[in-house]
Amino acid sequence: MQHICDQTARGMLDIFEARRRMTAAARALQEFEIVPLEAALGRVLGEAVSAEHDSPGVDNSAMDGYALRLADMTPAGLPVVQRIPAGADVTALPPGGAARIFTGAPLPQGADCVVAQEQAWLDEKERLHLDAELAKGANIRRRGEEIRRGEPLLPAGKVLTPAVTALLAAQGIAQVCVTRRLKVALFSTGDELIEPGEPCRPGQVYNSNAAMLQALLAEQHCEVVAREKLVDNPDAVDDAFARAREQADLVVCSGGVSVGEEDHVRGAIERQGGIVFHGVAMKPGKPFAFGWLGESLERGTALIGLPGNPVGALVGWQLLALPFVHGCQGRIPDELMHFSVESGFETKANKARRELLRVRLDWSQGKPVAYPTGGQGSHMLGAAAAADGYLLMEVEEPIKKGHGYEYIPLSQFSS
Ligand SMILES: Nc1nc2c(c(=O)[nH]1)N[C@H]1C(S)=C(S)[C@@H](COP(=O)(O)OP(=O)(O)OC[C@H]3O[C@@H](n4cnc5c(N)ncnc54)[C@H](O)[C@@H]3O)O[C@H]1N2
Numbered sequence: 001m002q003h004i005c006d007q008t009a010r011g012m013l014d015i016f017e018a019r020r021r022m023t024a025a026a027r028a029l030q031e032f033e034i035v036p037l038e039a040a041l042g043r044v045l046g047e048a049v050s051a052e053h054d055s056p057g058v059d060n061s062a063m064d065g066y067a068l069r070l071a072d073m074t075p076a077g078l079p080v081v082q083r084i085p086a087g088a089d090v091t092a093l094p095p096g097g098a099a100r101i102f103t104g105a106p107l108p109q110g111a112d113c114v115v116a117q118e119q120a121w122l123d124e125k126e127r128l129h130l131d132a133e134l135a136k137g138a139n140i141r142r143r144g145e146e147i148r149r150g151e152p153l154l155p156a157g158k159v160l161t162p163a164v165t166a167l168l169a170a171q172g173i174a175q176v177c178v179t180r181r182l183k184v185a186l187f188s189t190g191d192e193l194i195e196p197g198e199p200c201r202p203g204q205v206y207n208s209n210a211a212m213l214q215a216l217l218a219e220q221h222c223e224v225v226a227r228e229k230l231v232d233n234p235d236a237v238d239d240a241f242a243r244a245r246e247q248a249d250l251v252v253c254s255g256g257v258s259v260g261e262e263d264h265v266r267g268a269i270e271r272q273g274g275i276v277f278h279g280v281a282m283k284p285g286k287p288f289a290f291g292w293l294g295e296s297l298e299r300g301t302a303l304i305g306l307p308g309n310p311v312g313a314l315v316g317w318q319l320l321a322l323p324f325v326h327g328c329q330g331r332i333p334d335e336l337m338h339f340s341v342e343s344g345f346e347t348k349a350n351k352a353r354r355e356l357l358r359v360r361l362d363w364s365q366g367k368p369v370a371y372p373t374g375g376q377g378s379h380m381l382g383a384a385a386a387a388d389g390y391l392l393m394e395v396e397e398p399i400k401k402g403h404g405y406e407y408i409p410l411s412q413f414s415s
C-alpha cells in the first residue's frame, strides 16, 4: 500500500491526515442504555462481556451416528443399547454397548468417540459395525472447547453484528449495555433546494442530501433530533446552529461550505465556535469542514460541514465523518479497508487532489478489474449509486488500463 501516504496539495489537508484527525478528535460518549438483544443490531457495546457458560456446555456429538467406547468394539459388533436425542440428560454408556446419538446430543459418560451413521452399519441382529478407522475423540465437541465461563467474550466498543448477536444469545444473554444513540441535527443549506414530492421550477434542486444523510445516520443508529433546510442567509445559519448546539451531540450540515459569498457555514462556525480544518485534497469532497460550536471541541458540539455536491457529501461522510461518529459511539476504530485491483479504463491525472473514482469490479476474467459506473462529476449520483467501491487516483498520476490501483470497497461503510 505504498500509494496511501500523507501528502498535501495547495493548502488542503491530506485525506488520510484528515481521517486521522477525525478519529483523534472523537470522544466516546459515556452514556449507556440497556436494550433487548433483538433491538441491538448495529449498536456498540458499552462494556466488555464475559462468558456466562462454558461453550459447548457439555461434551456432545458433532454427528448423527453412534457413540461408543473404542476399546469395546469387537469383530461381532456392539449392541445399540441407548438412544440419545439432542436435549436429553447426560447418561452413562453401559460397558460393551453403543448409543444411537444425534448432532448436539450429550455424549454419554464413558464413550470416547462418535461414528457418523454413513460410516457404520447394523447387522441383522442390530449390532453396530464400523466402516472406517476411528480415533478416540472423533466427532466429539468438548465442553468449554470454545470458551469457558468467566473468560472474555466481547470487548467494549464491539458492534453488534448478526454474528455478535448470536454469540451473545448463545450465552443466554437477553439484553446488552450499549452506548446511547448519538443525537444529530441535520441541516441542508441552499435557496435552490426543494423537497422530493414538491413541484420543481427550473433552477430548483431536489434536496437529495437530506434524504441521503438521514439514511446514512440511520445506518449508524444515530437519532436525528432536527432536520431543517436553511436559506442562504447568515442569520438563518447562525440561528439554526445556536439552537442545534443545545440539543445535539453533533451537527451535520451540507452545502454552503465553499468560498462564495452565498456560503455562510464557515462564517457561522467561526462566530459560534471554531474550525479544526477546512479543505481536504480530495475529489469529490474538497470543501469538507470540521469544527465546533461553543467553548471548545471537547466542551462544545462538534460540527461537520459537508459539500453541497451530493457525491462530495457522500464521500466526505464515508471517509471522514464516519471515523468521528464511530469514535463518539465508543466503537473500536476500523482501519480503512483497501486493496490493489487492475483498472480496465484510463483517466487523466488530477494535478491537485486525490480522486475517488466511482467504480464497479468486474470478475468475469477470473480477477477483479475496475470500471467506472458512470459520469464522475460530483453532482452525478448515478455513478455513486451503481458503484461498489472507489478507485483511488493519486495526484499527478493518471489511471492507465491494465495497471493496479487501490480500491476502497463501499461495503465497509455500512456496517
Ligand atoms: N470558486 C470556487 N468555487 C467552488 C469551489 C472552489 O474551490 N472555488 N469548490 C467547488 C467544489 S469542489 C464544491 S464540492 C462545491 C461545494 O460548494 P458548497 O459546499 O458551498 O455547496 P453549495 O455551493 O451550496 O452547492 C454546491 C452544489 O450542490 C448542490 N446542492 C447543495 N445542497 C444540496 C442538497 N441538499 N441536495 C442536492 N444538491 C445540493 C447545489 O445546488 C450546487 O449545485 O463548490 C465548488 N465551487
Ligand code: MOO
Pocket (backbone or CB within 6 Å): 282, 283, 284, 285, 286, 287, 307, 309, 311, 312, 313, 378, 379
Ligand atoms: O470537491 Mo467537489 O465535491 O469536487 O465537487
